[in-house]
Amino acid sequence: MDNLSWFTKWYSNQICKNTGLPLDINISTCEKAAWNISIDLTHTKYSKLVFKKLTKIKSEYNWYSIEIKNKEFVAEGDFTKLEYLIGKFREVIGESTSNLSIKDDFFLNTHIQEFIFEDEEDTIIFLHYTDKRKIADKIIETGLEFTYAFDKTATKAKNNQVDLSYNHYIRKQFGDNVLVICISKKIYNFYLDKISDMGSPILRVEEILSEKPVYENEDAEDVFTLHHKFIKGYFNYKSGEIVNNINYNPDYDSHEFLANIKAK
DSSP states (O other): OOHHHHHHHHHHHHHHHHHTTOOOEEEEEOTTTTEEEEEEEETTTTTOOOOEEEEEEEEEEEEEEEETTEEEEEEEEETTTTHHHHHHHHHHHTTTOOOOOOOOOOTTTTHHHHHHHHTTTTTTEEEESSSHHHHHHHHHHHHHOSOOOHHHOOOOOOOOHHHHHHHHHHHHHGGGGGEEEEHHHHHHHHHHHHHHHTTOOOOOOTTTOOOOOOOTOOOOOEEEEEEEGEEEEEETTOOOOOOOOTTTOOOOOOOOHHHHHHHH
């Protein structure tokens, strides 16, 4: 049972067992985009529990603290930690057998951020998550396949930690390996203008940055392949390892790109 579902059930049980006695619970947010939780344990069987304050800080956007003091559970954590904090409460009162410790996440570490954004002045940057290393290696060699919805396959990266943290939290479920895609702004804008000038029905520039033919998948969707030279490499956000694409060239151009527009 997930922590939020468990908490709903736990609260219901406390109300039924302690009819007429108050059970004050407050869950709120504050200006620094953090969750605050306080649970009054006075009229519960946990009223004698004491838990010394525990604080874990991985980065400005990956942290939490918990304690039980004066018959009250108090917790605070970054904006991704609501369920996690409920899980820590579940753990400290002895109703969880799982280990809820924070796993290593190097996403916001300096060396990863530099790898992502070192070319940001001259390139448009996207991130694509995948679960297996061999898939990431194949994409470096052959390019990234996608259907018409490129923005569902890759998210545009902005050098803003709140935005990055939010998108990472949403997308990291798709895998530990994050491919970094960089396309020269000069190349991107050139073909964006060409698509407009030629009145092409093409929806995105990424669709024509390929030297491979479009094919149809089993769902009758067109599958495009973004050229592998636009793949800078990838990193594993759990280990912090970075793998570079030796053929990376964000300024790569090909006569095939213009031909792809004309073919439409």
